[in-house]
Amino acid sequence: MTNDLHTPVMLEEVTTYLAPAAGKRYIDATLGYAGHTLALLSAGAEVVGIDRDADMLEIATARIADAGFAGVFTPVRGAFSEVLAGDRLGSDYDGVLFDLGVSSYQLDTPERGFSFRTDAPLDMRMDTSLVVTAKDLVNGLGRKELYELFQTLGEDAHAKRIADAICRERRIRPILTTTDLARLVERVAPRTGRIHPATKIFQALRMAVNSERDELKAALPSALSRLAVKGTLAVVSFHSLEDEIVKHFLTEKNEMGICEIVTPSPLTPSTDEISDNKRSRSAKLRVGRKLA
Numbered sequence: 375m376t377n378d379l380h381t382p383v384m385l386e387e388v389t390t391y392l393a394p395a396a397g398k399r400y401i402d403a404t405l406g407y408a409g410h411t412l413a414l415l416s417a418g419a420e421v422v423g424i425d426r427d428a429d430m431l432e433i434a435t436a437r438i439a440d441a442g443f444a445g446v447f448t449p450v451r452g453a454f455s456e457v458l459a460g461d462r463l464g465s466d467y468d469g470v471l472f473d474l475g476v477s478s479y480q481l482d483t484p485e486r487g488f489s490f491r492t493d494a495p496l497d498m499r500m501d502t503s504l505v506v507t508a509k510d511l512v513n514g515l516g517r518k519e520l521y522e523l524f525q526t527l528g529e530d531a532h533a534k535r536i537a538d539a540i541c542r543e544r545r546i547r548p549i550l551t552t553t554d555l556a557r558l559v560e561r562v563a564p565r566t567g568r569i570h571p572a573t574k575i576f577q578a579l580r581m582a583v584n585s586e587r588d589e590l591k592a593a594l595p596s597a598l599s600r601l602a603v604k605g606t607l608a609v610v611s612f613h614s615l616e617d618e619i620v621k622h623f624l625t626e627k628n629e630m631g632i633c634e635i636v637t638p639s640p641l642t643p644s645t646d647e648i649s650d651n652k653r654s655r656s657a658k659l660r661v662g663r664k665l666a
């Protein structure tokens with residue numbers, strides 16, 4: 375299911391493990407452009423789709439209605455940690471899916487400020503009602519905090535040099551746009567290979583602005599509690615720190631006898647998928663099955 379706005383990652387693997395069929399019910403905690411959800415709906419299942427981005431939720435809901443599935447789909451706006459812990463969803467689902475990060479649509483919408491490829495205000499909020507933007511972090515964090523952010527979430531070898539350069543630059547003028555930041559990074563961190571040197575810095579800022587690791591840590595126990603016995607938890611992550619959170623969670627629940635680990639090592643996309651969809655290159659899929 376390839377399309378212009380977002381290509382679902384590891385779709386075949388995800389649907390194989392979730393095994394959708396008529397009468398089954400799923401939560402897609404990261405609805406996005408509904409690529410995975412449409413595959414579940416097409417197999418006859420019902421889906422609750424969560425997204426904290428109001429634009430994504432609207433676009434996906436319209437796409438699902440166009441495909442004729444409005445009657446078996448429920449959109450819910452909000453952070454998945456809050457929605458999964460709240461009282462709107464009920465229980466005994468056959469599967470919960472997380473496909474973390476942002477969609478290509480969000481990355482390619484310049485005014486959202488996720489991408490260094492187009493000039494826009496440094497924003498990066500998935501939920502535009504959040505107060506703190508990437509601009510606030512870049513101009514407000516101390517040198518040490520920036521360095522730690524770029525080193526931990528960005529795993530960037532030039533973290534210190536980039537943090538220093540930001541602090542020097544903002545003494546002269548604030549860093550306001552994606553291009554301001556990308557050019558600054560390019561000046562101090564030379565390009566090696568085809569990946570733009572600002573890639574990891576932008577990823578680190580996005581993860582911090584949206585508290586992505588905390589969201590995942592908080593949501594996994596609630597997701598498991600929404601499952602029926604034998605229900606499946608599937609998580610596609612794109613960052614080693616997120617994969618660590620999922621691995622740790624599944625191991626802990628396995629030791630408690632609550633969850634079977636279906637994928638002892640994470641699955642990764644095929645070489646064909648990576649060459650068709652570059653965005654899939656760092657994906658890792660882990661799957662657990664609820665035991666009790």
Ligand SMILES: C[S@@+](CC[C@H](N)C(=O)[O-])C[C@H]1O[C@@H](n2cnc3c(N)ncnc32)[C@H](O)[C@@H]1O
Nearest residue numbers: 382404406407408409410425426427453454473
């Ligand atoms: C990678 S996209 C999902 C793409 C989708 N699986 C598809 O195939 O079209 C991730 C989506 O999850 C949303 N998202 C990320 N973190 C979230 C969170 N903590 N709560 C709710 N939505 C979140 C993003 O706004 C984005 O639309």
